[in-house]
Amino acid sequence: MRKSIPILAALVLCGASGLALAHNCPNEMKDIDAKLKTKPALSSDDAAKVAKLRxxxxxxxxxxxHDESMKSLLEAKKILGI
Known part of the structure; x- marks a missing residue:
């Protein structure tokens, strides 16, 4: 019984971290929008790609x-350098 408690705790923490990332999408979008407001120097191709990814x-x-969302948003952030 005592050995199963740490395993159960680890599983709960892993599940909670997934939920935290799932709800981080709006924050990622806010970061992208804030960077875009500063008019970063991007090529037209990169600007179009960032807009599409966003x-x-x-x-x-x-x-x-949410997994697909985070993948797109993080790729956009990478192009923007954030």
Whole structure:
């Protein structure tokens, strides 16, 4: 019984971390929007890609597909250098 408590605690913490990331999508979108307001020097191709990734991230978030949302949003942040 005592050995199962740490395993159970680890599983609970892993599940909680997944939920925390799932609800971080709006914060990632806010970071992208804030950076875009500063008019970063981007090529037209990069600017279009960031806009698409940002829109895709929001659409995935609204559809409940948080892993896909985070992937899109983090890729956009990478292009923006944040």
């Amino acid at each position: 829109a895709d991230g929001e659409a995935y978030h609204k559809a409940g597909k």
